[in-house]
Amino acid sequence: xxxxxxxxxSKPNAELNLTPRQIVTELDKYIIGQGEAKRAVAIALRxxxxxxxxxxxxxxxxxxRNIIMIGPTGVGKTxxxxxxxxxxxxxxxxxxxxxYTEVGYVGRDVESMIRELMDxxxxxxxxxxxxxxxxxxxxxxxxxxxxxxxxxxxxxxxQHSETGHAPGTTRSKLRKLxxxxxxxxxxxxxxxxxxxxxxxxxxxxxxxxxxxxxxLSDAMSQLFPKKSHKRMVKVKEAREILIQEEANxxxxxxxxxAEAKLRVEQHGLVFIDEIDKVAGREHKGGPDVSRExxxxxxxxxxxxxxxxxxxxxxxxxxxxxxxxGAFHVTKPSDLIPELQGRFPIRVELNSLNKExxxxxxxxxxxxxxxxxxxxxxxxxxxxxFTPDAVEELARMxxxxxxxxxxxxxxxxxxIMEKLLDEISFSAPEIAPTKIIINEGYVRERLAxxxxxIDLTRYIL
Numbered sequence: 001x002x003x004x005x006x007x008x009x010s011k012p013n014a015e016l017n018l019t020p021r022q023i024v025t026e027l028d029k030y031i032i033g034q035g036e037a038k039r040a041v042a043i044a045l046r047x048x049x050x051x052x053x054x055x056x057x058x059x060x061x062x063x064x065r066n067i068i069m070i071g072p073t074g075v076g077k078t079x080x081x082x083x084x085x086x087x088x089x090x091x092x093x094x095x096x097x098x099x100y101t102e103v104g105y106v107g108r109d110v111e112s113m114i115r116e117l118m119d120x121x122x123x124x125x126x127x128x129x130x131x132x133x134x135x136x137x138x139x140x141x142x143x144x145x146x147x148x149x150x151x152x153x154x155x156x157x158x159q160h161s162e163t164g165h166a167p168g169t170t171r172s173k174l175r176k177l178x179x180x181x182x183x184x185x186x187x188x189x190x191x192x193x194x195x196x197x198x199x200x201x202x203x204x205x206x207x208x209x210x211x212x213x214x215x216l217s218d219a220m221s222q223l224f225p226k227k228s229h230k231r232m233v234k235v236k237e238a239r240e241i242l243i244q245e246e247a248n249x250x251x252x253x254x255x256x257x258a259e260a261k262l263r264v265e266q267h268g269l270v271f272i273d274e275i276d277k278v279a280g281r282e283h284k285g286g287p288d289v290s291r292e293x294x295x296x297x298x299x300x301x302x303x304x305x306x307x308x309x310x311x312x313x314x315x316x317x318x319x320x321x322x323x324x325g326a327f328h329v330t331k332p333s334d335l336i337p338e339l340q341g342r343f344p345i346r347v348e349l350n351s352l353n354k355e356x357x358x359x360x361x362x363x364x365x366x367x368x369x370x371x372x373x374x375x376x377x378x379x380x381x382x383x384x385f386t387p388d389a390v391e392e393l394a395r396m397x398x399x400x401x402x403x404x405x406x407x408x409x410x411x412x413x414x415i416m417e418k419l420l421d422e423i424s425f426s427a428p429e430i431a432p433t434k435i436i437i438n439e440g441y442v443r444e445r446l447a448x449x450x451x452x453i454d455l456t457r458y459i460l
Contacts, residue, residue, distance in 0.1 A: 020046050023087065030083050030366060031076045032359045037347045040067055041084050044320060044345065051318070052266070060317070066302060066342055068275065068332055069324040071349030074408020077324040081271040090267040091121035091260070097323075098277040100294050110297045114307040117268055118314050121260035129256055130247040137250060141242035142178060145235060148188035149174055184236040191230055257311045268319040272298075276325030279334040295336045302342040352408050357394035360409050361385075368416050376423065380432035383423075388439040393419070396442070396450050419445050 018026075020042035027038045044065050051062045069077045078094060085092030095113045130137070150171055177183050233241070278294045301307070304317030323343060332346060352360070361369050369390070373383045397411045419442060423435060 017049060018045070018087070023084070026087055027080060027083055030364045031079050032356055032363060033352070034076050034080065034349050037069055037071075037076070037080055037349050040345050040347045041080055041322070045084060045088065048267070048318075048320065063304070064318055064320045065345050066321040067323070067345040067347065068343045069322065069347055069349055070327050070332065071324075072326050072328075072351055072406055072408055074406075074410040075349045075352055076409070077349060078271060078273060081269065081322050081324075085269045088267060089124075090269050091117050091124060091264050092269045092271070093117045093120060094271045094273060096274045096277075097272050097294065097298075097325075098274045100278075100297070110294065110301060111307045113270060113272075114264075114301065114314055114316060114319075115309045117270060117319075118260065118264050118309045118311050121264045121268070122257060122311060125256045125260045125263065126251060126253070129251045133247050133250040134243075137243045137246040138239075140246040140250075141239055142175070144242050144246075145178065145188060145238055146171055146174055148190070148238070149183070149186070178235070184234065186235050187232045188235060188238050189230050190233050190238050190241065261312060261314060264319065265315050266318060268316075270319055270321050272321060272323045274325055275323040275335070276327045276330050279325070279327070279330040279332070292336060295339050299336070299338050299342065302339065351406065354391075354394045354398045357397050357409070357412060358390055360412060361390050361393060368412055372416060372420055376420075376427055379427045381423065381427045381430065382432075382434040383420075384434065384436045386436065386438045389437045389442050392439045392442040396446055400450055415446065418449065 020039065023042035023045055024035075024038045027042075031038070044067060047062075047065055051059055054062065069080070071077060082092065082094070084090075093113060093116055095116075100108050100110045100113075174183070278291045280291060301316050301319075302321050304315065306313045306315050321343070332340065332343075335343075361367055369383075369385055376383055393412070393415060397415055400415070401407065401411050419437070422445075423430075
């Protein structure tokens with residue numbers, strides 16, 4: 001098998017070389033059902049890996065297979081994309097199409113999603129580099145603390161003590177006390193940098209121009225020298241501040257930006273929610289005047305263009321775009337034809353039924369019941385749900401979704417919160433205890449509310 005392309009040498013093979021079946025298996029741990037959507041994203045992800053090991057002259061020719069997910073809210077569209085990104089440690093951003101406007105209108109332009117994705121990638125890579133430098137940063141921070149504890153010591157005596165040639169020196173003794181944690185409460189003078197105030201930049205900006213404000217803030221921070229002041233802090237606090245400073249100093253930001261740009265261009269994932277809200281071209285002015293304009297602005301991003309960012313130009317040719325929408329009023333064919341062609345894969349997600357709710361409550365690694373058991377377990381309140389209680393919760397969730405808006409699995413969160421409201425409030429007073437949640441308890445707490453349509457509208 002050919003070697004993986006140079007662009008991805010910094011990423012472990014195990015995070016890229018996942019078969020579609022392995023990807024679906026990982027997604028099954030957190031998302032119930034929706035097999036067709038899982039298969040589609042698994043194939044799209046595998047195609048990325050295939051492209052990167054394809055012959056070099058073909059890599060730029062192979063375009064990503066972007067996806068449109070069609071389905072009601074709360075059925076797992078966003079979670080599928082988010083878990084996919086975590087699985088591969090890819091830069092990921094979720095945006096809502098309805099928040100963007102056509103160029104020329106007040107609001108955010110679509111290119112800002114790529115700038116945000118790049119910012120996220122820089123932060124991700126920077127954190128990874130800091131973790132690699134952690135042990136060295138700790139050592140340098142401790143030496144600076146020793147300098148504060150022993151002011152006026154010469155560099156020569158410091159180096160002499162570090163080599164171990166003078167084990168009996170004061171610095172060596174203090175170093176041992178510091179490592180043993182016996183100086184944590186002692187105070188030392190520390191120079192702390194003051195951040196540049198953003199009040200000057202805000203006078204130039206208005207609501208919706210957050211990108212301009214951010215850029216102006218960066219420019220101001222570079223234009224004016226940073227001020228610092230000295231204050232007394234405890235050793236344990238000084239250590240954390242100094243470790244952060246040393247880690248920042250050790251990280252090569254040019255290398256970080258280059259790696260981040262590589263990850264965005266080769267592995268970036270953009271999830272565009274509410275794409276149906278900008279579908280349709282019939283408008284007569286008003287707030288929807290720029291619907292088609294947003295689609296036309298999105299088109300070059302999805303087709304492949306170069307977006308200028310403060311970290312340098314970023315190419316979008318191989319970023320994977322996943323769009324999603326309920327499409328209750330509109331349909332995918334209402335998107336402009338050029339944009340439709342750039343989303344060749346369409347998958348429909350199914351509405352959730354009672355059996356799905358039962359599985360969602362119990363099977364995933366982050367199941368709602370497990371979450372509440374963990375939360376209340378911190379206060380020695382042990383929750384146990386009987387099978388009939390789970391069945392009743394699922395039935396009630398379906399009933400409320402049928403009576404009111406169908407918000408999918410999100411309905412379970414509102415029902416569980418109402419069910420456990422009293423226990424959560426009184427947990428500190430009743431602990432330690434074990435509480436069994438059975439069908440009778442569920443009906444007692446929820447039957448009246450679920451049965452009253454007026455109350456249901458406001459509570460569940």
